[in-house]
Amino acid sequence: MDFTLHRSTLTPGFSHRLVKLVFSIALGVVVMSAQATTQGTQMIHQYPSASLSHYGYLSDKTAVSKVTLTNKHGIEVDVISYGGIITRITTPDNKGQMANIVLGMDDIHAYESANPYYGAIIGRYGNRIANGRFTLEGVDYQLGQNDGDNHLHGGHNGFDRKNWAMVPFTTENSSGVTLSYVSPDGDQGYPGTLDMQVVYTLTNNNTLDMKFSATTDKTTIVNMTQHSYFNLAGGGSILDHQLRIPSDSITPVDSGLIPTGELMPVAGTPFDFRDFKTIGQDINTNHEQMARGKGYDHNFVIKADIDDELIEAATVVEPTSGRQLTVLTDEPAVQFYSGNFMDGSTSRDGKPFDFRTGFCLEPQHYPDSPNQPAFPSTTLSPGEQYQIRIVYAFDVVK
């Protein structure tokens, strides 16, 4: 297979483009009539755009809004205020056909009642903390136990279930939305008031650039991530997607998916994604770690140093559509989850999401770091700025 990048080949589908053309002509007539008379038929520069609309109401009647970002190549991203959830990312395949490549639900009611973190901002602590317990500066903390005895993805009422404030913006080459939320001291058992901003920016270079930042007024722990589930074919099994993760080792886990504290080299194991292979190639291999995760649900180490250098966490290519996704980050690890808990109980447009029809690549610090002194620290102190970056880069290969 040819994995050469073919940049600038992204063109939206015809009907889509026609609607936009008609719209832009109409807008041009209304808004730019003076300019039109002097510049003939020249069209106004309509994209990038960011438009805000009403999405629905939570059961407590709180209004949830939606922002739609569009870039000049016709890529569209929908974000809702509830959970900062990315509900839709529409990108072209190598023939220009648009499809939504992320999993999501029909409406706010579905998200509120049973969302397995589709598209959501995760925090305060992405991934698991053993028994929901940790000790910081001599104080013991007990968090909610929402994954057996363990704490997962911020607990019962994590950031994926908060209604964030959203402010859309546009620049010459991008459009975006700034989400903010203040998590009070004691929220889900965590110490400190956490004041957060998440900025999603869709660029004309076909990237969705996401910056997460936070400050605290008491020493606390933070490990945020983005939990989009992808299917680059727009549906069906993900097992034929080609995946590369430039990682030499994973943090192996016990039966509750808590790291044992060791690093396990990937060489000679099903976890070796250093060269492209399909997600399905080794997924049924008899390996203790594979049995514990019920497939891939592991933290791959991608950098040794904690710094702000943006590096490749993973690249995925779907051979039929040619869609390619590269996930970049400054985080030291990425959780690769192959949709092993998916069972058809959630759906969109009447189509159930069956076993392994979506995968996640969640850049983050290692799971259970607060209880693992040898792991990179997830502690945030007053006066420090938590700042991480995750970039989804969209492309097509022939």
Ligand code: GLA
């Ligand atoms: C993460 C976890 C998985 C699972 C999913 C959501 O990726 O590592 O074990 O909980 O979220 O279902």
